[in-house]
Amino acid sequence: MPRILITGLVVLLYGCSGEMPSDHLEISYIANAGVRFRSGDTTVFSDAFFNIAVPPGVPPRLHDHLSREDELRLESGQTPFGCADLILVTHEHDDHYTSDAVRNHLEHCEQALVVMPADLSGKDRSQYPALDADRIFGLDAEDRPLYIDSQSDSLTVLPIALKHSNDPEGNMPHLGYLLTLAQFRVLILGDADTPGENLDHLQDTGIRNPDVAVIPYWWVTDTNTRGVLSQGIRPRLLVPVHLNRGNRSELVPAINQVAGEFEWVEVPNSLLETVAIGLP
Ligand SMILES: [Zn+2]
Ligand SMILES: [Zn+2]
Numbered sequence: 001m002p003r004i005l006i007t008g009l010v011v012l013l014y015g016c017s018g019e020m021p022s023d024h025l026e027i028s029y030i031a032n033a034g035v036r037f038r039s040g041d042t043t044v045f046s047d048a049f050f051n052i053a054v055p056p057g058v059p060p061r062l063h064d065h066l067s068r069e070d071e072l073r074l075e076s077g078q079t080p081f082g083c084a085d086l087i088l089v090t091h092e093h094d095d096h097y098t099s100d101a102v103r104n105h106l107e108h109c110e111q112a113l114v115v116m117p118a119d120l121s122g123k124d125r126s127q128y129p130a131l132d133a134d135r136i137f138g139l140d141a142e143d144r145p146l147y148i149d150s151q152s153d154s155l156t157v158l159p160i161a162l163k164h165s166n167d168p169e170g171n172m173p174h175l176g177y178l179l180t181l182a183q184f185r186v187l188i189l190g191d192a193d194t195p196g197e198n199l200d201h202l203q204d205t206g207i208r209n210p211d212v213a214v215i216p217y218w219w220v221t222d223t224n225t226r227g228v229l230s231q232g233i234r235p236r237l238l239v240p241v242h243l244n245r246g247n248r249s250e251l252v253p254a255i256n257q258v259a260g261e262f263e264w265v266e267v268p269n270s271l272l273e274t275v276a277i278g279l280p
Contacts, residue, residue, distance in 0.1 A: 025184040026276040027212060029268030030074065031066035032095045033190070033241040035214050036081070036272075039182040042155065046088040046177070046188050046214065049075065049101040065271045075104035080272060083109030086148060086155055089116035090190025091164055091174040092124075099127035106132045115139060115146060115157050117173035141175060156180040161201055162192035178207055183279055187213040187235060191242070194222040203232060210235045211277060216242040220255050230261040237264045237277055 020026045022040030029035060034048030052071050066074075077083035084105060089097045097116070106112055106128070114136045116124075121138030128136065137146060141161030148155035160176035179186040187210040192198050213235035219225040220240050229238065240255055252267055259265040266275050 020276070022182045024276045024278050025181065025186075025211060026274055027214075027237070027239060027266075028272050028274040029239075029241070029270070030081075031271065032243075033090075033214075033216065034096075035188075035239065035241065037179070037181055037184075037186060037212075038082075039184060042085050042181060043082055044086045044088065044155065044179060044181055045084045046179075047090055047096040047190065049087060049089075049098070049105055050094055050096055051098040051101050070271060071101070075101050075108070077105060077109040077112075084112040086157075087112060087114045088157065088177055088179065088188065089114065089120065090176065090188065091117065091172060092120050093164075093166075093172075093191065096190070099124050103128055103132065106135060113137065113148065115177075117159075117175045118143075119173035139175060154180075154182075160205060160207075162189060162198050163196075164191040165193050166191065176202075178205075178210065184212070184277070185210040187215075187233070189213070189215045189219065191216055192219070194218055194225045199225060199228055203228060207233060209233075211280070212237045212239060214239045214241055216240070217251050217255065218242075220258060221251065226258060226261070230258075235262070236280065237266060237275070238262045239266050239268065239275075241268065243267070 020038045020040060024039060026038040027035060030048040035046050036048060037044045052066055052068060074081040087102060102114060116138060118138030118140045121136050125133045125136065139146060139159040141159050143159055145156045145158040158178040160178060162174060162176040164172060164174035174190055176190055176192055177188045179188060187207060213229065213233065215238065217240040219229060243251060255265065255267050
């Protein structure tokens with residue numbers, strides 16, 4: 001079991017096999033907005049654990065290159081996916097998170113911890129066995145960074161208040177994150193809306209030059225937010241996600257058109273398509 005120190009929110013993790021040298025960060029696509037990050041012996045998944053059969057009774061929607069068999073391998077930590085040290089969840093939409101998928105992973109991967117919005121963790125804690133519920137950390141947008149210390153590499157998770165208004169009540173908990181994994185900084189935007197306060201808030205964070213920004217594709221097709229990304233935040237590597245077969249044929253050419261505005265744009269096209277970056 002992981003040893004957890006809450007003093008200053010420091011968490012110690014034990015055991016995870018990995019092959020990435022810690023001066024490289026590997027970014028691998030899973031499905032929809034789901035991505036795996038690896039550096040050294042540390043593995044982080046973001047929005048990658050959801051049951052593709054949810055909601056029941058309709059064909060799996062966005063996840064055409066993730067089969068149910070792949071999903072079960074992912075949930076059980078099998079090759080080629082492996083076990084997470086940390087699972088990040090931006091919000092509760094079932095194309096980003098379902099509790100059964102996360103619960104299965106926690107059952108198979110005893111070092112895995114989960115970070116999600118505090119309101120969601122409060123609501124869903126009963127979905128997990130009591131012991132596993134202790135491995136779930138809820139963050140509020142105002143919280144200071146959560147520090148996680150693995151055996152080889154430290155992890156830091158800074159929550160970022162970003163609205164995702166695509167729900168009837170307009171108050172669904174949703175967080176972006178600035179993940180620091182080894183020496184790499186990764187900006188994750190979840191399903192953040194493009195206009196208005198999100199843009200202001202992201203600029204207010206003062207985040208500049210992250211190594212990677214994983215963003216929903218609509219931040220690239222929207223001129224305003226694209227400008228903020230390319231002029232203000234300036235990630236070294238931009239990874240647009242939330243793509244599926246239905247929208248890919250229209251979006252990929254559009255995204256490729258703006259590639260010149262960024263140092264490096266990688267549009268994932270298949271399961272476990274992987275890029276690795278070194279230190280700047
Ligand atoms: Zn959503
Ligand atoms: Zn979504």
